[in-house]
Amino acid sequence: MTPEIPVGKIARRLQIAPTAKTARILERRPESPGQHGIRRSTKKSVYGEQLIEKQKLRFQYMISEKVLRRAYMVAQKKKGNTGENLVRFLDRRLDATVFRSGIVNSTLAARQLISHGHIQINGKKVDKPSFQTSVTDMIFLSPKSQNFPFIKEGLRDATPVSYINLDREKAIITRAEDPTRETIPVDCKEQMVVEWYSR
DSSP, X not given: OOTTSOHHHHHHHHTOOSSXXXXXXXXXXXXXXXXXXOOTTOOOOHHHHHHHHXXXXXXXXXXXXXXXXXXXXXXXXXSXXXXXHXXXXXXXXXXXXXXXXXXXXXXXXXXXHHHTTOEEETTEEOOOTTOBOOTTOOEEEOTTGGGSHHHHHHHHHOXXXXXXXXXXXXXXXXXXXXXXXXXXXXXXXXXXXXXXXHO
């Protein structure tokens, strides 16, 4: 996905709000886009429900179909529940980790910060948003990025999720633990995504 994607329209269609901005959009216009809004009497098929759940997962991580399919293949090879493995794998992405720290207001903003070379991990610059973070990693914001007004505001006002630690003074992000599925703030029936790819 790219910044040009109409995130507000997609949020209304999928009825999810992964960011504060989309939450405000849903609060203001809760109905689905279109002349008549959502047709509540329409019963979705199993195929349709699986498709919606896949789209919801893609939207919340702002990833392409190719990236999601690749993540599914990785999750499938791991021990344990494939659906939970999938969500946990996606949430360890560097862009997701930076977003979960609360210093930026969207995954896309985190991705831009990373792609422009403003993130270091354990002293080395990393410009790949898909980089898999771990509890041993120390994620640093570059000195230049710390002067950006939105980063200063983010460091001051950030509310990290429970499994992310943020050192506001040193601008360092770390993962406190490898989270369980229940603690990851993703609205998705991931088992339906697994069933979609298992067809």
